Amino acid sequence: MKVIIGAFAHESNDFCPHKTTRAMFEFYEGQDVLSHLPVADIFQDAGIEIIPTIYADAQSYGPVEEKTYLYFENKILDVVRAHPDINGIWMFCHGAMNVENIGSGEYRLACDIRKIVGENCVISFGMDLHGNIEADFANQVNIFRCYHTAPHTDQVDTYRRTAQALVRYLQNGYKTHCQMRKIPMIFPGEMAATTVDPFKGIIKVMKNMEDHDPKILCASTFIGFAWTDAERTSSTVVVVPSAPEYAEYCSQKADELADLVFSKRTEFDFEMLSLQPQETAVASLYELQPPVCVTDMGDNPTAGTTGGSNVLLKEYLKFNDKEKKVLIAGIFDKKAFDICTAHAIGDTFELTIGMDIDEVTRPVPVTATYQGRHDVLGYTIPTTPPIKRCEGVTISIGSIDVVITDKAYAFTQQVNFHSCALEPVKYDVFVTKFGYIFPELKKMGKSFIMSNTPGESYQVITSFDYKKIKRPIYPIDQI
Numbered sequence: 041m042k043v044i045i046g047a048f049a050h051e052s053n054d055f056c057p058h059k060t061t062r063a064m065f066e067f068y069e070g071q072d073v074l075s076h077l078p079v080a081d082i083f084q085d086a087g088i089e090i091i092p093t094i095y096a097d098a099q100s101y102g103p104v105e106e107k108t109y110l111y112f113e114n115k116i117l118d119v120v121r122a123h124p125d126i127n128g129i130w131m132f133c134h135g136a137m138n139v140e141n142i143g144s145g146e147y148r149l150a151c152d153i154r155k156i157v158g159e160n161c162v163i164s165f166g167m168d169l170h171g172n173i174e175a176d177f178a179n180q181v182n183i184f185r186c187y188h189t190a191p192h193t194d195q196v197d198t199y200r201r202t203a204q205a206l207v208r209y210l211q212n213g214y215k216t217h218c219q220m221r222k223i224p225m226i227f228p229g230e231m232a233a234t235t236v237d238p239f240k241g242i243i244k245v246m247k248n249m250e251d252h253d254p255k256i257l258c259a260s261t262f263i264g265f266a267w268t269d270a271e272r273t274s275s276t277v278v279v280v281p282s283a284p285e286y287a288e289y290c291s292q293k294a295d296e297l298a299d300l301v302f303s304k305r306t307e308f309d310f311e312m313l314s315l316q317p318q319e320t321a322v323a324s325l326y327e328l329q330p331p332v333c334v335t336d337m338g339d340n341p342t343a344g345t346t347g348g349s350n351v352l353l354k355e356y357l358k359f360n361d362k363e364k365k366v367l368i369a370g371i372f373d374k375k376a377f378d379i380c381t382a383h384a385i386g387d388t389f390e391l392t393i394g395m396d397i398d399e400v401t402r403p404v405p406v407t408a409t410y411q412g413r414h415d416v417l418g419y420t421i422p423t424t425p426p427i428k429r430c431e432g433v434t435i436s437i438g439s440i441d442v443v444i445t446d447k448a449y450a451f452t453q454q455v456n457f458h459s460c461a462l463e464p465v466k467y468d469v470f471v472t473k474f475g476y477i478f479p480e481l482k483k484m485g486k487s488f489i490m491s492n493t494p495g496e497s498y499q500v501i502t503s504f505d506y507k508k509i510k511r512p513i514y515p516i517d518q519i
């Protein structure tokens with residue numbers, strides 16, 4: 041038997057004013073794909089031959105350009121066309137890829153693959169729980185399951201479970217499809233961390249289904265991605281039967297899980313203290329135990345924002361208290377980055393920070409002392425070594441240190457800071473462009489604020505002017 045494997049993933053923020061281009065994707069093809077997708081041994085142990093396609097993954101940003109999507113999709117389809125007798129296909133796809141003129145990238149890919157391979161091939165996808173799943177998706181893909189953690193720490197487990205499920209279907213000749221239900225609710229991810237209830241309790245129910253019910257192979261709740269304006273934008277539950285005869289049983293279980301999730305809709309909330317920007321500065325400087333970790337939720341590049349908001353910088357500049365050391369890592373502003381790198385380390389000069397592309401990036405003038413320039417390293421999943429993500433310059437503005445980056449990037453891992461010779465625990469306050477508190481941030485801070493800042497990942501989603509989302513939907517509509 042043979043399976044084709046690959047990854048094509050993106051989370052597209054419709055409120056980001058820019059498109060995601062081909063150059064933004066981390067891209068491998070051929071055998072290099074295998075080292076980025078830790079599933080090869082599962083197929084090899086089952087005596088199944090692996091045909092790799094591509095690995096293409098980009099940080100969240102605006103909708104994917106149509107020509108970029110087609111470039112990568114054709115690379116996958118070329119491999120599929122070259123193996124018309126393929127038995128199975130395993131892919132990692134995010135679930136929230138929105139493509140210019142096309143819509144859901146995952147759905148289009150699944151349909152195009154299905155047209156080539158027909159109904160005899162079993163298709164299995166590992167996905168992110170922030171995916172917005174097209175209503176017809178389960179008719180195209182036999183098996184899919186998403187992460188059970190947000191912040192995400194179980195990517196590898198999800199890849200492997202969906203690969204093992206594919207092997208089980210192939211070895212037994214199963215061709216059945218999973219059971220899926222759309223749920224009329226949508227939340228920003230930050231209000232749906234799996235570390236706190238109600239999502240923590242929902243995960244427990246799903247884990248029980250997977251671990252103790254022999255009729256169920258996988259159970260998932262996609263919370264969805266609030267910053268895509270599409271008819272499919274909503275939460276979704278999926279139950280994968282362990283054998284075709286349990287399809288009806290899993291249909292009932294999918295109904296029960298959907299009812300459970302929807303019944304909890306009023307309980308979703310932030311996992312930590314959430315404050316407005318002005319309150320964030322006061323509380324973090326003078327009221328909470330340092331080091332205080334602050335996340336700039338409205339400008340979270342991992343949710344597809346521009347990464348250039350200086351809203352919190354402006355709040356801390358109002359104080360610039362000599363007794364309080366503040367680190368802001370980072371702010372994307374290529375022009376400011378280039379001005380800094382034209383200077384020598386130690387120089388002090390006038391600088392404006394802010395790309396001036398929207399309300400949250402209006403420039404702010406500062407007097408900066410240039411401290412250093414570094415490659416910012418980071419990993420995609422903890423099992424892969426950190427690689428260069430962007431470059432950053434560190435400047436000091438009085439007692440405030442700021443990392444200005446040449447690309448949008450969220451500092452969430454210790455290696456991000458350490459590669460810039462920065463130690464967050466030595467600051468009273470450190471600010472990062474992220475949403476919920478990533479596990480490594482929890483290790484570095486003693487207190488936490490999820491700052492409800494404006495931006496393209498603004499948490500008050502009822503304020504967005506959605507045009508296409510299917511109504512009614514909670515909490516935009518009080519259903």
Ligand SMILES: [Zn+2]
Pocket residue numbers: 168169170192
């Ligand atoms: Zn996600």
